[in-house]
Amino acid sequence: MPITAENIEEQHRLVEESANYGKEGLIIREVLNAYPNHDDLNTIAMKIAVIDVTNSTHLSQYKSQLSLYDLAKVILDIPAFDVRLAAGDPELVNIIAKNVGAINMFSFASKYCTYHNVEVYHRDDYSIFDGIVKESLPNYVDGLSKHKLDVWRSEYNYVAFNECIGGLLDEYNIHIPFRRRKFDHFLWYANR
Template sequence: MTNNDFENSAKDKLIKALSDNSTGNAKSLVNSYLSHLRRFRLFLASDGIVEPSAPTQEKYAYRAYTRKKKMDIDVPNPSVDQVEIYLTKWDGLENYHLQEDALNKLFFELCPKNTDVIDVLLKASTLNDFYSTNIFSIYPVAKHICGLDIDVRLMAGDVTLVRDIQYVTIGDTEKNFYSFASKYCSHHNPLDYPIYDSYVDEVLRYFRNRDNFSDFQDGDLKDYVKFKGILIDFRAFYGLDKYNLKQIDQYVWQLGKDYFPKNYGKKKQTKI
């Protein structure tokens, strides 16, 4: 517990012990055990208080516990069983299915291309309404998208396209519609474009802090190329490679909605 290389040495020993004594996925199981060791180490080292001078290698162990609100949250460890529970739950949400079916018909059948501003306006307006993204002037967004000639890039899964769509000048002000841009691309090509939103952001930061599955900075989640890579790292770290990114997205979003609800009197976002 007092080893200066606690993270690596504890993880290596746990993986060996679990591999020798368990039939489960050791890399997946180790995170739950490691999180408890981190809490005990935190208690021994500082009685719950992290000193500003703590070495960088210690910060990973303490980062999830710097705010009391986060300390009280105990999210189930990602696993195949957990993903199956949430995908089954998703299948039972009739309102989401009907809205998703409507969007699929609009994006795949009625208006699959993005060369006619009227088609783009229909899709952008519907997304804005269904997701409550609060874009108050949708026409400049549609015109911007139409001018980018995006169809070939969408089919190719070009992740840099999200950044090109997200920045729109309305009047004299440049707006950043990052989450909307990820949704617009995702509804054309859901397997290559996972959706970014605040619930997903919360879950990825929580498990980074708890299990150190990645060393990204908070701001990296607002860079779509990095965001997609982080989500892929999350999937690989917890042994969830059998699921595509849309399924991982559905799981993570519901997890965030359950464990990191928004209780500030604001209208909750609807996920499709």
């Protein structure tokens, strides 16, 4: 599907109106707005669980190596987390992704930061990285390979990944509101 503002908006609309994904988006929005801050371990753990379940990040498959407590504690202990999240600090993704032991949490961290940035702060500074993005993004970016995306993930280079998305959207003159979030829906819904 060609990258156009119309196609991106249409795929976003389909996601928002779908029986399951639209309702899950509402749950995420309600939970994050009811509990926007990162000053309580239990609240952070609840938000992690909501994002995990609704986005199939499969945190439970790492249960022997990762606890919900430890992941919530990583986020709780990041200095000025809410201020940095509101400002779109890309380094937050890397900090979350690499500070829970041997597990690379790049995909989960990108989703956690994206949802909060969009739903709580009404900004669009983050792009989601996941398996569908890894498979489909190279179809739209000349010279980009799945291997390169894997390298960015394994080296915790969220800035390069996020800049790639921003550059692509600029190249296609996509300047709609929440263009990163809607582009994720475009990639995901059209290629799932």
